[in-house]
Amino acid sequence: RDPSTDVAVLKLTDTELPVAEIGDANSLKVGHLVMAIGRGKERGLSASLGVVSNAGGAWRSMLGGGIDRFLRLDLNLYPSSVGGAIVDATGRVVGFSTSGPRGTVLTIPASTVNRVLDQLVQKGRISRGYLGVGMQSVFLQEALINKLSISSSHGVMVVSVEPQSPADRGGILLGDILVTLNDTPVQDTRDVQAFLASQIVGQTVKVKAIRGGELVELSIVIGER
Known part of the structure; x- marks a missing residue:
């Protein structure tokens, strides 16, 4: 796990699971529709629809992790959806959700996730x-x-x-x-x-x-x- 980007690697034994199509977070603009997906233990799947309220360049988390693009979302993020997929209007996964300051909802882009995952799989940690x-x-x-x-x-x-x-x-x-x-x-x-x-x-x-x-x-x- 990389605490600075909140990305972790999980190993699955079932290799026959369907794989989601990955989208490009760089294609998102202010006003574009997005959906946050989650799953709770008791109530199952949850989804909330919203829009991109702010988009910008690369930034750093409070722990110094490099995030490829700043994306703030205007939607209601249920507790079960934190860390879940953010999908665009075509159903592609463009990143995952995380809680920002003062109740804001931010996105960790898929490109950041893949970059961090590559290092975690190869080294077990992020070299900084x-x-x-x-x-x-x-x-x-x-x-x-x-x-x-x-x-x-x-x-x-x-x-x-x-x-x-x-x-x-x-x-x-x-x-x-x-x-x-x-x-x-x-x-x-x-x-x-x-x-x-x-x-x-x-x-x-x-x-x-x-x-x-x-x-x-x-x-x-x-x-x-």
């Missing part, structure tokens, strides 16, 4: 880049921005460093403020998560950080978690 630091976003004073010629108004302060972690071995210290990773600005923890998700484990990353009011440059080899 790892630095080994606790972080929080901090505001950078204008005087410091001007002095160091920094383009961002925020950085990511290191509030903890795990012993013998990639960050520890690379020389990151408590209180360092990360401003770029491979010249990519980072202003909050999600920026760091997004960067690590796009990198290869074992790759060396150039880190620029503020330390004692000066800009320092470090090299860190990305670990795996």
Whole structure:
């Protein structure tokens, strides 16, 4: 199971079951009809009809999982339907449902599910880049921005460093403020998560950080978690 995308692999002994046709979540637009399917223990099948209320690009879950497309649905999601199939108007499965913030209904696209499943089947887990630091976003004073010629108004302060972690071995210290990773600005923890998700484990990353009011440059080899 991958908690960051809420995707899990189940093994079935019956190989003669029918297989649903997979659709493309990228083809969905605002206003398109969709249906959420579920099955409860007591009342059996359930279905609710609705529309796509918002569609956007790739995003990250609260746990850092990469989701290929943002799809918010306007429909009544029954408890038995959470994690069930979302089908389009042609009956193709375009993803599965999950609960979003403040009672919203979101879709994990089929492309995301298949990508995660491939890794879970092959490795039993999802390989993700790892630095080994606790972080929080901090505001950078204008005087410091001007002095160091920094383009961002925020950085990511290191509030903890795990012993013998990639960050520890690379020389990151408590209180360092990360401003770029491979010249990519980072202003909050999600920026760091997004960067690590796009990198290869074992790759060396150039880190620029503020330390004692000066800009320092470090090299860190990305670990795996």
